[in-house]
C-alpha cells in the first residue's frame with residue numbers, strides 16, 4: 410500500500426507520457442514532477458505525527474521513515490535529471506548551483522536529505538543512539554523550509570501551490586509547538602485556534618506577497634479574499650479546511666473513545682521507538 414503510494418508519481422508520469430506526452434521539454438517536465446513530489450512526500454512525512462496522534466492511526470508511524478526515504482529518492486532523481494538536462498556537464502551544474510540562489514538553497518536541502526537518508530537504517534539508529542538520532546532528524550524541519558523557499562523562488566508567476574504548501578508547513582510546525590507547549594496532545598479547541606491562526610497567516614502572507622510583487626496595497630488584495638470564486642479558492646481557505654478536518658477528526662475520536670468507554674491513550678511525550686519522533 411505504502412509502496413503503491415510512493416510509486417504514484419511514476420504511474421502518473423507514465424500515464425502522461427503514454428497519453429498527452431510530457432510536453433516540448435520532457436526532461437524539464439520530469440524535473441518539475443520529481444521536485445514537486447519530493448516536497449509532497451516531505452510534507453506527508455511531517456503530517457504522519459499529527460494524523461497518527463489525532464486519528465489514533467498508530468500504524469502510520471511505521472511508514473514514516475520509508476516516506477522520508479521516498480522523498481529523498483525523488484529529490485535525488487530531480488538533481489540527476491537536472492544534470493542530464495545540462496548534458497552531464499558537471500562543471501556547469503556546479504557553477505549554476507553556486508551562482509543561482511534557488512539552486513544553492515535546493516542543494517543545501519538535498520545535502521540535508523542525504524544525511525537523513527544515510528542515517529535511516531536500523532544499524533545507524535542503533536549506532537547513533539535514540540537521542541542523537543532524534544536530534545539529527547529534526548533537521549527535517551529546516552530541510553522542508555529550504556525546499557519551500559526553493560519552490561517559491563523558481564515559481565515565476567502564480568505562487569498558489571507554494572503558498573498552499575507553505576500554509577500546510579506552518580500548520581504542521583504549529584502543531585508541534587502546541588504539543589511542546591501543552592506537553593501532550595492538543596485539545597480540539599487548541600486545534601481550532603491553530604487552524605484559524607494558520608489560515609490568517611496564509612491570507613496575510615499571500616496579500617503582502619502579491620502586494621509587493623504587483624505594487625498594490627495588501628489590503629486591496631485581502632479584500633478579494635472574501636470574494637468566493639470557485640475556480641480559484643485562495644490557499645488560505647484550503648489550509649483552514651484542512652485544519653478543520655483535523656479538528657473534526659479529533660472530536661470524532663474523543664467521542665468514540667468516550668462512547669466505547671475506552672481510555673484515551675495519552676500521546677507519548679518521548680519517543681518510545683525512534684519512528685515516533687518529529
Ligand code: HEM
Pocket residue numbers: 437440441442443444445446447448484487488491506512515516517518519522556559560563
Ligand atoms: C530537497 C531537495 C529539493 C526539493 C524538495 C526540490 C523541490 C522542487 C520543487 C517543488 C520544484 C518546483 C516543481 C513544480 O514546478 O511543480 C523544483 C523545481 C526545480 N528544481 Fe528543485 N528541489 C530540490 C533540490 C534541487 C536541486 C539540488 C536542484 C539542482 C541543483 C534543483 C533544481 C530545480 C530546477 C532546475 C527546477 C525547475 C526550475 C525551472 O524550471 O525554472 N532542485 N524543485
